[in-house]
Amino acid sequence: MSLLLVVIVFPVAVVLYVLLENWRLFSKRQQFSKLHGCQPVPKEDPYDIFGIKKVISSTQHLVNKSVLSSSIELFDKHGETYESCILGQRIVMTCNPKNIMRVLVSGFADFDSSTVRVHLFLPITERGIFSVDGPEWKLARNLYRGQFSNTRSITNLEMLEKHTQIFLDQIPTPGNPFDLQEMILRLILDVTTEFAMGDSADSLIATQSSDKKKFVAALLNVKRIMAKNGFLGPVAMLLSNKEYYQSCGEVHHYVEERIRRTLSRNKHLDTSMKIEDSNRHTGYNLLESLTQNSTEILELRDGVITILIAGIDSVTSLLSTTFFLLARNERVFRKLRQEVLDAVGQETPTFDHLKNLTYLRWVFNETMRVYPPVPFNARTANKDTTLPLGGGPDGNSSVFIKKGQRVVFSSWATHRSHNLFGKDAHEFIPERWESLTSESLIGFFPFNAGPRACPGQQYALAEASYIAIRMLQTFPKIKNCDFRPWKEHLGLNLSNENGVFIELDRGFH
Numbered sequence: 001m002s003l004l005l006v007v008i009v010f011p012v013a014v015v016l017y018v019l020l021e022n023w024r025l026f027s028k029r030q031q032f033s034k035l036h037g038c039q040p041v042p043k044e045d046p047y048d049i050f051g052i053k054k055v056i057s058s059t060q061h062l063v064n065k066s067v068l069s070s071s072i073e074l075f076d077k078h079g080e081t082y083e084s085c086i087l088g089q090r091i092v093m094t095c096n097p098k099n100i101m102r103v104l105v106s107g108f109a110d111f112d113s114s115t116v117r118v119h120l121f122l123p124i125t126e127r128g129i130f131s132v133d134g135p136e137w138k139l140a141r142n143l144y145r146g147q148f149s150n151t152r153s154i155t156n157l158e159m160l161e162k163h164t165q166i167f168l169d170q171i172p173t174p175g176n177p178f179d180l181q182e183m184i185l186r187l188i189l190d191v192t193t194e195f196a197m198g199d200s201a202d203s204l205i206a207t208q209s210s211d212k213k214k215f216v217a218a219l220l221n222v223k224r225i226m227a228k229n230g231f232l233g234p235v236a237m238l239l240s241n242k243e244y245y246q247s248c249g250e251v252h253h254y255v256e257e258r259i260r261r262t263l264s265r266n267k268h269l270d271t272s273m274k275i276e277d278s279n280r281h282t283g284y285n286l287l288e289s290l291t292q293n294s295t296e297i298l299e300l301r302d303g304v305i306t307i308l309i310a311g312i313d314s315v316t317s318l319l320s321t322t323f324f325l326l327a328r329n330e331r332v333f334r335k336l337r338q339e340v341l342d343a344v345g346q347e348t349p350t351f352d353h354l355k356n357l358t359y360l361r362w363v364f365n366e367t368m369r370v371y372p373p374v375p376f377n378a379r380t381a382n383k384d385t386t387l388p389l390g391g392g393p394d395g396n397s398s399v400f401i402k403k404g405q406r407v408v409f410s411s412w413a414t415h416r417s418h419n420l421f422g423k424d425a426h427e428f429i430p431e432r433w434e435s436l437t438s439e440s441l442i443g444f445f446p447f448n449a450g451p452r453a454c455p456g457q458q459y460a461l462a463e464a465s466y467i468a469i470r471m472l473q474t475f476p477k478i479k480n481c482d483f484r485p486w487k488e489h490l491g492l493n494l495s496n497e498n499g500v501f502i503e504l505d506r507g508f509h
């Protein structure tokens with residue numbers, strides 16, 4: 001009898017229980033869906049049940065560098081919100097601004113970020129802001145809130161001037177085309193390492209020490225592997241990531257050494273001299289400031305490295321794409337340079353200049369509209385929830401999103417929407433910013449929106465403005481030296497696969 005129980009009755013009971021639970025969940029979801037007026041969303045390919053065809057086509061687009069252009073074709077074909085399937089996982093894709101604002105702002109609590117990237121971030125910043133959600137994210141966010149709330153006090157103009165002059169001195173003379181993208185990356189690396197740790201990586205300096213060289217190589221390697229693994233998704237976990245762990249270890253070691261130095265310097269500071277005073281002498285740096293509230297090495301390490309991941313490629317993308325576009329738009333280049341000369345002349349820019357140049361702000365906005373540094377992003381529902389639009393034959397009904405389902409949203413496609421930005425939405429025309437209405441502006445979110453929007457936004461714009469102003473003051477002429485069209489490179493941030501080959505001419509001021 002007891003054998004019969006084990007062999008037949010018990011497994012049958014388990015199967016019945018599982019079926020019943022699934023049925024209960026299904027009915028609960030049906031009710032929820034009905035209550036919210038949800039309707040089915042179009043499917044990309046209803047016959048690709050396991051999403052194998054999707055994996056093949058995505059891999060082809062990745063290899064052909066056509067992920068972004070093909071994403072627009074898919075939205076054109078299936079509508080602004082549709083369902084796709086990758087290896088059996090049902091994913092909702094959207095470029096509808098109201099749906100995106102629901103995910104980022106009004107429905108913020110229903111969606112998590114870390115699930116889509118924790119496997120990438122754990123080895124480098126275990127408890128950093130990108131690896132966590134919920135209360136842990138709030139703690140991590142608070143760490144930065146105080147820092148980034150006053151852009152003026154954290155923007156160290158002397159430090160920016162020092163690195164920008166080193167950079168300007170190294171720009172080759174006319175007749176020698178060079179890759180601006182590569183040089184801007186080095187400049188932003190130097191600026192951001194000094195901003196984050198009070199010690200620049202000196203990557204633009206010929207006498208860069210060997211430990212700094214090793215650190216820069218490791219940091220760039222970490223980012224390269226993170227981007228690659230990001231596209232492989234969970235499959236990346238199955239691969240040997242020995243190289244990744246080794247580079248993470250080298251970055252940790254270098255940053256920890258700077259943390260220990262800062263902590264020991266603080267200990268030996270005259271007790272009457274506070275850290276704020278010391279910052280006032282040497283200029284702001286994030287690490288020094290964070291040590292006012294924490295002396296825990298791992299917390300400080302995550303805090304600093306997060307900024308090295310978030311703040312380098314993003315600003316490099318903005319600045320180098322801006323000059324990519326300026327080199328192809330002489331009219332805009334001349335108008336922008338004139339604005340700089342009228343407002344700043346050949347003086348050293350002040351913080352007020354960085355904030356008050358309207359045309360420069362339009363040029364940056366337009367650059368990030370057409371080439372957003374973060375062209376798409378994703379969230380996972382942490383409970384059953386809805387998106388307001390995309391369901392039903394006319395797309396005007398809500399869409400049911402079940403717990404665990406992923407929503408991928410595309411700023412690349414939204415920023416290029418004809419409905420929001422007109423028929424010429426694919427073109428770079430800074431003047432359009434003069435008359436954009438709030439209806440269009442909801443579809444512009446290069447820094448995301450809501451509680452998890454980029455905390456470094458104002459700082460990034462101040463830093464990029466400083467460098468752009470100095471470049472425009474120095475070079476009256478810019479020449480495009482590469483006539484191939486822009487080609488996507490999806491790293492941690494968007495860049496041009498072919499670099500930005502130009503010539504800059506000091507000419508006559």
Ligand code: HEM
Nearest residue numbers: 129310311314315318373374446447448452454455456460
């Ligand atoms: C043009 C430059 C930049 C752009 C376009 C940009 C864009 C973004 C975007 C879209 C996010 C949201 C990512 C997500 O939720 O998945 C983000 C997050 C973040 N950014 Fe930026 N960023 C830029 C520069 C910076 C800089 C310079 C810093 C710091 C110095 C910074 C620090 C951060 C941090 C800490 C987060 C995480 C916020 C959180 O999860 O709560 N960013 N950024």
